[in-house]
Amino acid sequence: MIDVEVDADRSIRTVRLDRPAVRNALTVDGLEALERAIVDADESVIVLRGRGPAFCAGADLEAVAALEGDREAAIEFARLGQRVARAIEESSAVVVAAIDGPVRGGGLELALACDVRVGTPDSTYGEPGVTFGLFGAWGGTVRLPRLVGEGHALEFALTGRVVDAEEALRLGLISRLEDDPRTVAREIAGNASDACEVLKRRIRDDADRETRERREAEAFGDLVAAHADDIDAMLE
Structure with a gap:
């Protein structure tokens, strides 16, 4: 139901939804297994x-x-x-959604909780719940307008329409288009994991401006202290 692989360098964990016969739809057991696969990760990047x-x-x-x-x-x-979506969002790892083919409803909501969403040219996106009297309730009404703006979020959700990869990129549903989305995960894994975690926290901080700036300065100070030897090496 949930398959986990770790790369040879132990920097990237791949969490794969494994019910292809039903397009990887999630049951209660599947959601709980997905949560464990995220929470138990000690790698710096999760795909x-x-x-x-x-x-x-x-x-x-x-x-x-x-x-x-x-x-x-x-x-x-x-x-x-x-x-489960919060576990993805709050993970200390950078979580990359590698989207190939259709993503719908709750699957899209889980992708919205990821830090980076990368789609292939064959990926398509939709929130069709409204067509049969429902809507996605895994945090989508919170995250969707934050990513694409209220107007686009309302139009997308209220019509229930499906958009292709190019339109998803224009809307901001995804960050990049790649034939192999794991390329982006490898780019991120090559950077300092503590700096990536700090950036994730700071960019998503929703406190007032003064508090965010104070936290940003303090986090910068922590990283300068932690990486003093690396900074000196760059000057040599």
């Missing part, structure tokens, strides 16, 4: 990808149907998805 021709179709429809109109069970299921 999240799907096996087969799709990245992730989102929530398994049979799992949703099993909720049987139970409001409290539905809330619990949504909260589980939100918890």
Whole structure:
């Protein structure tokens, strides 16, 4: 259901959603396994990808149907998805979504929680829940407007339409287009992991401006102290 691989240098962990027959749709067990694969990582970069021709179709429809109109069970299921998305967002590793083929609904919401989203030219993106009376509730209504702006977020979510890779890039759903998204993961893994983690925290800091600037200066000071020998070596 969730396959984990670590590269030879132990710098990149690949977490692969492994249910290709159902486009890697996620059940409760799958979400919990994904959370463990993220939380247990001690590598500096995590690549999240799907096996087969799709990245992730989102929530398994049979799992949703099993909720049987139970409001409290539905809330619990949504909260589980939100918890997994937060685990991705709050990981000390840089998490790269390597998106190939379709990504829909909850799968897109998990990708939105990643630090970097890289799509192949064959990737497509959609939030189709509205077409059958639902919407993505794994944090998508929070993260989508932050990334693409309120206007684009509303149009995209309310129409339920599917966009191709080029439009996803224009909208800001993805950061880059690559034939092999792992290229970007390798670029990041080649940099200082502590600096990458600091950048991730600082860019996502939502405190007031004065607090953000103070934290930025303090983090810079910490890195200068930690990398004094590296800085001296560059001057030699």
